[in-house]
Amino acid sequence: MFIYExxxxxxxxxxxxxxxxxxxxxxxxxxxxxxxxxxxxxxSDAQIRPALRMQLKADLSRxxxxxxxxxxGICRGQVRIDxxxxxxxxxxxxxxxxxxxxxxxxxxxxxxxxVLDRATLVVATRHLAEALVxxxxxxxxxxxxxxxxxxxxxxxxxxxxxxxxDSRSLVELLWLDEAIALLESxxxxxxxxxxxxxxxxxxxxxxxxxxxxxxxxxxxxxxxxMQSTLLPLS
Numbered sequence: 001m002f003i004y005e006x007x008x009x010x011x012x013x014x015x016x017x018x019x020x021x022x023x024x025x026x027x028x029x030x031x032x033x034x035x036x037x038x039x040x041x042x043x044s045d046a047q048i049r050p051a052l053r054m055q056l057k058a059d060l061s062r063x064x065x066x067x068x069x070x071x072x073g074i075c076r077g078q079v080r081i082d083x084x085x086x087x088x089x090x091x092x093x094x095x096x097x098x099x100x101x102x103x104x105x106x107x108x109x110x111x112x113x114x115v116l117d118r119a120t121l122v123v124a125t126r127h128l129a130e131a132l133v134x135x136x137x138x139x140x141x142x143x144x145x146x147x148x149x150x151x152x153x154x155x156x157x158x159x160x161x162x163x164x165x166d167s168r169s170l171v172e173l174l175w176l177d178e179a180i181a182l183l184e185s186x187x188x189x190x191x192x193x194x195x196x197x198x199x200x201x202x203x204x205x206x207x208x209x210x211x212x213x214x215x216x217x218x219x220x221x222x223x224x225x226m227q228s229t230l231l232p233l234s
Contacts, residue, residue, distance in 0.1 A: 043124070048122065067222050067226065069083070072221075074173065075114065075115070075172065079107075081116075092119045096124060096131065113162060117214075119135075119140070121135050122142045128141075132157075138161065138162055140159025141156040143156050174216070
């Protein structure tokens with residue numbers, strides 16, 4: 001089992017792991033194990049996400065064709081992926097901290113599974129058993145916890161390639177002008193200019209192969225990331 005460790009000092013800018021005043025008063029008499037459990041319970045997305053992002057950047061630092069996108073909206077903005085790694089595939093990471101509930105996880109899984117090539121749930125220990133029932137077998141699962149002052153990510157289950165990606169949902173990640181340009185490259189744009197996006201997207205799916213749609217979507221996401229305030233890996 002691989003263990004990823006991130007020094008919490010590196011993510012201090014996102015906010016300290018502050019305990020309540022009552023916890024502070026008890027600190028002198030509280031065991032180190034209990035303090036860790038209290039701190040872990042206080043971990044939020046704001047602490048976990050930077051740690052995960054730094055680990056992903058370190059793991060992929062030699063891949064200059066990779067970008068990391070935060071809050072990638074999919075399915076016409078119905079959900080946002082916490083972190084999406086885009087290179088030769090789209091790999092989404094969904095974080096569920098101790099402070100989160102799993103109430104929305106099933107619906108998130110449904111929509112993520114329409115678009116992503118791979119998906120990984122990053123989950124607090126207390127949610128692990130329930131989460132494993134909710135996410136499909138092809139999803140990877142990472143558990144995080146605290147050891148001393150470090151956030152550790154442990155692989156619980158390795159992910160596999162999504163067997164059911166939906167090209168119609170994927171093509172919605174293209175902006176209208178990008179979708180029309182794709183149709184023009186196939187000499188298939190006649191009659192759709194000026195039409196609603198759904199008409200253009202339908203034409204793309206009826207004209208372009210699933211593999212080409214996926215390739216173009218990844219290229220456009222990476223191009224936007226390089227030109228915007230998103231987070232290119234380099």
